[in-house]
Amino acid sequence: KFIDIKCQYAGLKPSAVVLVATIRALKYHGGKPLKEVSQPDVEALKKGIGNLQKHVENMKLFGICPVVAINRFTTDTDEEVEYIKSVCREMDVQVAEVDVWGKGGEGAIELAKIVNKIAMNCPYQHKTLYDWNWTPEAKIETLAKKIYGAEAVDYTAQAKEDLKKVYSLGLDKLPICMAKTQKSLSDNPDLLGRPKDFVVTVREIEVAAGAGFIIPITGQIMRMPGLPDEPAAERIDVGNNGVISGLF
The missing domain is CATH 3.40.50.300 (P-loop containing nucleotide triphosphate hydrolases)
Structure with a gap:
């Protein structure tokens, strides 16, 4: 920050x-x-x-x-x-x-x-990997191949139907937010290290219209863990002496 x-x-x-x-x-x-x-x-x-x-x-x-x-x-x-x-x-x-x-x-x-x-x-200039005007398939393939190192992308029948809905709603120009296991560069948590020659399988696709994302869901993952009624941040405070309390 x-x-x-x-x-x-x-x-x-x-x-x-x-x-x-x-x-x-x-x-x-x-x-x-x-x-x-x-x-x-x-x-x-x-x-x-x-x-x-x-x-x-x-x-x-x-x-x-x-x-x-x-x-x-x-x-x-x-x-x-x-x-x-x-x-x-x-x-x-x-x-x-x-x-x-x-x-x-x-x-x-x-x-x-x-x-x-x-x-x-830093001498580099920030750049994106794809143009939002590309098709969802092209954007997903770019991420799968360049970021994860995949060989190809496969779509289940459900994902293909979801893609049709994305197009019919005119939301195909939205950027991609991939939902994938954090345990591997692939969509398979058992493929450790730097896996190669694997296929990313998109099993379904959702759209967060408010946030403005197309969400391809890959593999078997839990997307959102259960959260407490009272956020931990509510218990954190900084005293007059500068000592932080409520972190543990």
């Missing part, structure tokens, strides 16, 4: 994005069982690093400078952290080790400085 405000005053558009990575997650993408991700394993990390590399590539597709933040856990080893840093250097991407859990705000100072510098000096 600070970067956005500073850039607005400077008459610039922010062009940096922070990609938060954990060594545990990357080892999981490398085939390490979930119960064992806290155990040191550089080889599993090497196998899963393709997932982070793809996310970095995706940000560059949008003309945005990515900054990788390694959210360090107490079980992470220096060797594992250094490996991710070396990969980031090879990709010419800035990286910072973050320890907010252990050091509070002090643990993110290096990251803040890097993001500030990159946001103000």
